[in-house]
Amino acid sequence: MVASSAPGKLILMGEHAVVFGQPAIATAISLRLKCKISPSSGFSVNGVPLSDRYHPYISSAVRKVWGSEPIAIDIVSEMPSSSGLGSSAAVTVAVLAALSQMKGQFSEKNVASNGFEVESEVQGRASPIDTSTCTHGRGIFIDRTPAADMLWEIKRDTRRWFIHHCDVPEMEMVVGYTGVVAHTGPLVAKVKHFADRSRFGMEIIEEIGSLTLEGLDKLKKGDRVALGGLMTKNQKLLAILGVSSPEIDKFIKVSLPYSYGAKLTGAGGGGSMIALTDHAKEVSEAIRKRGGTPIVVRTGAKGVTVDTA
Numbered sequence: 001m002v003a004s005s006a007p008g009k010l011i012l013m014g015e016h017a018v019v020f021g022q023p024a025i026a027t028a029i030s031l032r033l034k035c036k037i038s039p040s041s042g043f044s045v046n047g048v049p050l051s052d053r054y055h056p057y058i059s060s061a062v063r064k065v066w067g068s069e070p071i072a073i074d075i076v077s078e079m080p081s082s083s084g085l086g087s088s089a090a091v092t093v094a095v096l097a098a099l100s101q102m103k104g105q106f107s108e109k110n111v112a113s114n115g116f117e118v119e120s121e122v123q124g125r126a127s128p129i130d131t132s133t134c135t136h137g138r139g140i141f142i143d144r145t146p147a148a149d150m151l152w153e154i155k156r157d158t159r160r161w162f163i164h165h166c167d168v169p170e171m172e173m174v175v176g177y178t179g180v181v182a183h184t185g186p187l188v189a190k191v192k193h194f195a196d197r198s199r200f201g202m203e204i205i206e207e208i209g210s211l212t213l214e215g216l217d218k219l220k221k222g223d224r225v226a227l228g229g230l231m232t233k234n235q236k237l238l239a240i241l242g243v244s245s246p247e248i249d250k251f252i253k254v255s256l257p258y259s260y261g262a263k264l265t266g267a268g269g270g271g272s273m274i275a276l277t278d279h280a281k282e283v284s285e286a287i288r289k290r291g292g293t294p295i296v297v298r299t300g301a302k303g304v305t306v307d308t309a
């Protein structure tokens with residue numbers, strides 16, 4: 001039996017724009033997904049037959065790296081699915097890590113690169129940010145050019161992403177989960193539609209890229225006031241792209257009086273928002289009062305782990 005676990009993730013700055021090759025910053029969080037895989041008489045997930053329909057990420061991962069020997073896969077996740085917290089990437093990465101360990105082919109780079117292929121197959125257009133963050137853990141900075149601390153490079157069509165380790169300090173952040181299920185694929189397609197048809201749309205995406213570079217500088221300097229301000233500006237641009245939602249806007253509005261900054265995280269359209277704050281209790285209470293589910297998480301968590309029993 002092989003057991004693996006992968007963290008959830010938060011995108012601090014740059015989601016959606018990163019799909020176009022712009023820079024982005026993400027961190028692994030203290031919520032995890034655990035996976036156990038053992039030989040079996042048939043392919044199953046948590047006791048039910050493995051299917052493309054109900055387990056698209058797991059099916060695609062199994063097809064990509066596994067043969068025909070039947071296996072039983074058991075998954076337990078601390079992240080709600082389609083919440084913007086990386087549950088799809090975490091399940092993809094945890095399953096790929098366990099399967100590649102069983103084949104003696106485990107490496108972070110392999111898992112991250114296969115993970116991106118799986119996400120692209122299931123989601124459609126994608127960037128490697130979620131799968132690389134759930135694989136490497138701690139912090140990730142994606143840039144258009146390679147630099148010191150580069151972990152790996154991922155390519156697709158004309159786009160190239162250089163994935164770097166980034167020292168994200170252990171900070172407490174409040175997640176406001178809306179409970180509204182939002183699928184990433186259609187939101188990514190909506191942004192592409194906008195950018196393909198309007199120069200203004202593409203300018204917003206480029207502006208998110210520039211803000212993210214400023215954000216990296218503030219993160220490195222530990223300047224939470226400036227970083228928070230940039231996150232809030234990033235949110236305004238995401239709203240123009242049409243990926244915020246009434247619930248996200250409401251939770252951001254009530255969090256800001258107690259926070260350095262707040263924005264949606266992940267694909268948006270529902271899912272979750274995050275607040276950078278020293279007042280987790282007040283922010284959590286404000287989100288709860290407006291009908292959301294606050295979750296206090298720690299950033300900088302470790303990446304994928306694999307154990308053979």
Ligand code: MEV
Pocket residue numbers: 011014015016017018019084125126127128129130184188265266267
């Ligand atoms: C989703 O967590 C992040 C997006 O940028 C999509 C992607 O990068 O694949 C919205």
